Amino acid sequence: MTEKLSGMSPTSTKASQQPSAEELEAARELVRQARTRGVDLTGPQGLLKALTKTVIETALDEEMSTLAAGQTTVVSSMFSVTR
Numbered sequence: 524m525t526e527k528l529s530g531m532s533p534t535s536t537k538a539s540q541q542p543s544a545e546e547l548e549a550a551r552e553l554v555r556q557a558r559t560r561g562v563d564l565t566g567p568q569g570l571l572k573a574l575t576k577t578v579i580e581t582a583l584d585e586e587m588s589t590l591a592a593g594q595t596t597v598v599s600s601m602f603s604v605t606r
């Protein structure tokens with residue numbers, strides 16, 4: 524229970540990197556569009572909640588796809604037949 528997960532500490536170099544100019548511009552554009560449409564930035568129906576949900580779901584989908592692809596390889600190699 525006392526193990527540290529690599530890349531998960533607040534002093535991790537990945538966690539402390541600043542967003543790129545492109546990432547900042549994308550964030551600014553999302554905020555501009557939300558304000559134009561009258562969407563709150565925070566709160567139950569806000570941009571931040573929707574964006575966080577989308578990022579987490581997309582990351583999980585990608586992880587599951589990667590794991591499923593790896594599992595398929597393992598299973599298919601178990602059933603390969605050499606003639």
